[in-house]
Amino acid sequence: MKGECALQATVDQQAALARALRKQPFRRTSEMVIKTLLLLCAAVSLLTTALIVFVLFSEAWTFFEHVSLAEFFLDTDWQPLFEPSSFGIWELVAGTMNVVLWSLVFALPVGLGTAIYLSEYAHPRTRKVLKPLLEALAGVPTVVYAYFALTVVTQDVLQPLFGRDNIPIFNSLSASLMLAVMILPTIASISEDAMASVPRDLREAAYGLGSTRMEVALRVVVPAALSGIIAAILLATARVVGETMIVAIAAGSTPHLTLWPNESIQTMTGFMLQIGLGDVARGSVKYQSLFAVALVLFMMTLIFNIAATLIVGRYREEYE
Amino acid sequence: MAQREATAPVSLRASGAVARRQAVSRGSRYVLLAATLVGVFVLLVLAYETAIEGADRISWSFITNYPSRFADQAGLRSSILGTAWVMGATIALAFPIAIGTAIWMEEFAPRNILLTIVKLNLANLAGVPSIIYGILGLALFVRFLEMGPSILAGAFTLSLMIIPMTVIASQEAIRQVPPSIKEASLAVGATHWQTVRHHVLPGAMPGIMTGIILATSRAIGETAALIMIGAFTFIAFDNTSLTDDFTTVPIQIYNWTIRPQEAFRQNAAAAIILLMVAVVGLNLIAALIRERFRRE
Numbered sequence: 169m170k171g172e173c174a175l176q177a178t179v180d181q182q183a184a185l186a187r188a189l190r191k192q193p194f195r196r197t198s199e200m201v202i203k204t205l206l207l208l209c210a211a212v213s214l215l216t217t218a219l220i221v222f223v224l225f226s227e228a229w230t231f232f233e234h235v236s237l238a239e240f241f242l243d244t245d246w247q248p249l250f251e252p253s254s255f256g257i258w259e260l261v262a263g264t265m266n267v268v269l270w271s272l273v274f275a276l277p278v279g280l281g282t283a284i285y286l287s288e289y290a291h292p293r294t295r296k297v298l299k300p301l302l303e304a305l306a307g308v309p310t311v312v313y314a315y316f317a318l319t320v321v322t323q324d325v326l327q328p329l330f331g332r333d334n335i336p337i338f339n340s341l342s343a344s345l346m347l348a349v350m351i352l353p354t355i356a357s358i359s360e361d362a363m364a365s366v367p368r369d370l371r372e373a374a375y376g377l378g379s380t381r382m383e384v385a386l387r388v389v390v391p392a393a394l395s396g397i398i399a400a401i402l403l404a405t406a407r408v409v410g411e412t413m414i415v416a417i418a419a420g421s422t423p424h425l426t427l428w429p430n431e432s433i434q435t436m437t438g439f440m441l442q443i444g445l446g447d448v449a450r451g452s453v454k455y456q457s458l459f460a461v462a463l464v465l466f467m468m469t470l471i472f473n474i475a476a477t478l479i480v481g482r483y484r485e486e487y488e
Numbered sequence: 489m490a491q492r493e494a495t496a497p498v499s500l501r502a503s504g505a506v507a508r509r510q511a512v513s514r515g516s517r518y519v520l521l522a523a524t525l526v527g528v529f530v531l532l533v534l535a536y537e538t539a540i541e542g543a544d545r546i547s548w549s550f551i552t553n554y555p556s557r558f559a560d561q562a563g564l565r566s567s568i569l570g571t572a573w574v575m576g577a578t579i580a581l582a583f584p585i586a587i588g589t590a591i592w593m594e595e596f597a598p599r600n601i602l603l604t605i606v607k608l609n610l611a612n613l614a615g616v617p618s619i620i621y622g623i624l625g626l627a628l629f630v631r632f633l634e635m636g637p638s639i640l641a642g643a644f645t646l647s648l649m650i651i652p653m654t655v656i657a658s659q660e661a662i663r664q665v666p667p668s669i670k671e672a673s674l675a676v677g678a679t680h681w682q683t684v685r686h687h688v689l690p691g692a693m694p695g696i697m698t699g700i701i702l703a704t705s706r707a708i709g710e711t712a713a714l715i716m717i718g719a720f721t722f723i724a725f726d727n728t729s730l731t732d733d734f735t736t737v738p739i740q741i742y743n744w745t746i747r748p749q750e751a752f753r754q755n756a757a758a759a760i761i762l763l764m765v766a767v768v769g770l771n772l773i774a775a776l777i778r779e780r781f782r783r784e
Contacts, residue, residue: 206591213651214609219628282520308534311742311745319541380510382516445720458623469615473615
């Protein structure tokens with residue numbers, strides 16, 4: 169009787185063990201399924217890049233069957249919508265460079281000043297209040313900035329200030345001012361991070377030699393953080409190049425080969441939005457010019473972003 | 489007393505060139521503070537201007553009316569509904585994929601060239617302008633997959649746009665979970681996925697939620713990408729399915745901004761107030777979650 173019971177127990181244990189062992193492969197398959205699903209999720213982002221590159225190149229290829237590369241890169245006239253049409257990209261590139269130039273002129277001094285103040289001068293409590301306020305500027309939808317550029321900046325400030333004859337209703341200056349506000353948090357925040365990670369020893373050595381606070385900030389901290397600052401400027405430039413609503417609403421839709429701020433211009437993104445708004449027939453050269461411009465835009469932002477990543481990478485090596 | 493005055497020239501106060509350098513340095517504080525306040529000042533002016541311009545237009549009928557060519561009768565009904573539909577679909581599509589990608593990268597990916605490529609690719613995608621995503625959506629979803637300018641096409645487009653930033657935020661959150669928790673779970677026999685499911689994900693959830701909310705607040709204000717796929721249309725019906733044409737609040741703001749009449753400018757300002765309430769609200773929720781869970 170007793171022996172039978174013991175035997176029974178062993179049988180039960182064996183069955184339990186067998187069940188557990190049988191369960192093991194099931195657990196392993198479900199692990200495999202989940203692992204595969206997660207891998208597929210990660211593949212989505214790779215696929216996105218592949219599709220962007222494929223769509224841009226294939227449609228641009230069709231465009232360049234109708235318009236020669238020579239015309240695209242050598243002609244200086246962008247007139248795709250009316251006959252006789254011509255497709256010289258430079259007027260659009262000049263429009264983009266125009267707003268890049270002027271937005272950086274305004275955003276750089278203010279952004280770097282902010283970064284230096286927050287990193288080197290401000291009390292930690294002041295910084296804790298000011299930094300989130302500045303970063304709130306980065307969360308404002310760009311169509312809101314666009315509204316301000318056209319109404320407040322142009323109509324309420326610039327035109328009364330300089331006269332309607334000197335400032336047309338659509339001008340690159342108002343767009344650049346709002347673009348500067350848009351990139352201010354990018355420049356200030358990334359530069360401040362770079363300055364904050366400059367080792368304390370460098371500052372203390374400079375103070376020890378009798379430097380003032382400003383001399384430490386400008387001659388020691390800023391040069392030491394320079395690669396981070398340059399990366400911030402490159403990222404900000406990429407954002408200006410890719411920004412659409414502000415320039416489409418406030419800067420106008422007349423391509424001009426100019427860097428003056430008081431003229432109506434059209435940027436690459438502005439042209440793309442103009443095509444997107446209307447119903448240009450699919451398959452027409454106008455429609456395909458959209459993809460050719462998009463390809464140039466994509467390449468430009470890619471170069472700025474990669475340059476920023478490379479510079480940040482180098483900068484990290486220096487201090488670790 | 490007289491003797492003391494004789495030795496007084498030994499002063500700690502600097503003179504000459506040093507005094508000038510110190511004065512310049514003291515002055516620099518105020519110049520830099522002024523630069524810092526420029527941003528804050530602009531923020532306040534913009535908020536004030538919008539409030540003055542648009543506050544009078546906000547009313548119940550402004551929210552429940554369809555768009556109209558008469559500014560005083562025009563409302564946000566179809567664009568609010570369109571925004572709600574497209575955001576709902578975007579959240580449902582983007583976040584499982586984004587969180588899945590982040591889990592794979594942090595927990596399951598082999599540490600080899602593939603992971604490096606995925607990482608670099610994500611960093612670059614996060615910098616791609618939104619209008620390029622709009623072009624991709626136009627060529628791929630609207631035209632090639634024949635979805636038309638529908639809510640679904642909009643949601644796919646916005647999803648691709650916000651996945652990179654959500655992945656980066658989620659990765660950060662997953663990395664914050666202490667390895668000791670993971671090791672304890674693995675030591676008592678849990679499988680890798682069980683560990684991730686029951687211990688890593690709950691620990692990383694506040695960080696992931698913050699990332700998701702910030703991505704949502706970016707998508708809710710997106711205009712250019714949705715105009716490219718054809719959402720700049722006149723909608724005077726309530727959306728009922730994912731295949732409907734749609735428009736959104738930012739697109740309505742754009743529509744009213746580019747009209748010359750003052751009355752439409754007021755409509756745009758009123759719509760901006762409502763949009764900013766949504767965006768600021770989302771950012772506040774994200775900040776609260778971050779603060780609430782920081783101590784643990």
